[in-house]
Amino acid sequence: MAEVLSKSKLLFPSEGRSVSFSGMRRSNSLAGLHLTLSPSFQSLRFSSSSSFSSSIGNGGVALGDWSRRRPLERNAIDSLHAKMSLRIGKSVKWWEKGLQPNMKEVQSAQDLVDSLLNADNKLVIVDFYSPGCGGCKALHPKICQFAELNPDVLFLQVNYEEHKSMCYSLNVHVLPFFRFYRGAHGRLCSFSCTNATIKKFKDALAKHSTDRCSLGPAKGLEESELLSLAANKDLSVDYNKKPMPVPAPDDVAEATPISPMFSPTRVLKGSEDKVFSKVG
Incomplete structure (x- = not known):
């Protein structure tokens, strides 16, 4: 029983005029129903004659009773908003287009540190870009x-x-900018390139993407970079400089070489080699 309200009107009491609208569908007859819109366009009100009624199912419901009429009006309001609202789809930003499963947006400095450390022996390429950078957009x-x-x-x-x-x-300090990292080797290379110099990126990718095995855990950022991030008050990076191991006294004694009493010195004279001994 869907019908179209083709003769309903939006009333503007402050201006003394009305605007006709059409295209709103509902499941019950709403003959004689008027929708009143406030001057600020922020509220919507219904008015109808006392004889206005609607049939739902097998029984009748008199819409003159405001409490009984509210659910039906709410459905009409929702339908009206759907017709009057501007439906503008969310535009996809250029740096969000064409993303692959192995591409990840870094959320914070700690996220960058953890991502590099958790990559194990996998090659990691860090891509620094800016939404307002034309070269970054063209290269993406x-x-x-x-x-x-x-x-x-x-x-x-x-x-x-x-x-x-x-x-x-x-x-x-320059964009677009790239840094390559891998396993225990840490940073492999860093450079800036554009579409005109894309060969630099291709060569680096071909060189460092070959299968290899590095001993030890992933190194990630350089220690100087970690210290710089940790010292930055605007960032929250959990890093403490690892203390240098202090050798035990016995290890120092064993590691100290003992100079011999005689150290041979070879002197070349003509075609004969003569070895002299010098008292230490």
Whole structure:
């Protein structure tokens, strides 16, 4: 029993005029119903004649009773809002397009530190970009292609606009900028490139993406970088400098070489080699 309200009107009491609207569907007859919209367009009110009624199921409901009428009006309001609202789809930002499963957005400095340490022996490429950087925008589709062709490589994306303080501590002052890390080797290389110099990125990826095994846990950031991040008051990084091991006295004694009383000195004279002994 769906019907279209083609003759209903929106009333503007303060201006003494009304605006007709159509296209709202409902499951019951609403003949004689008027929707009143306040001048501020923030509230919506119904009015109807006392003879206004509707049938629901097998029984009748008189809408003259306000408490009985409210659920039906609420449905009408929801339908009206759906028709009058502007439906604008959420636009996808350029740095969110074409992302692959092995691409991750870094959320904080601690997230960057942990991601590198948890990568084990996997090659990790940190991509520093900015939403307002034209070179970053032009290069992004190719970086996504590289990520798709190299699923074993982890791509970490760092938004410069959201993490300026962190980038400053890591001495990143040019964009787009890339750093390669792997296992116990730590940082392998770092450079900036654009579409014109994309070969630099291809060569580095081909060189460092080959299978290899590094002994020991992943190193991640350099110690100087970790200390710089930890000292930055704008960041929250949990890092304490590891103390240098102090050798035991016995180890020092064993490690100290004992100079011999005689040390041979070889002197070359002509074609004959003569060895002299010098008293120490």
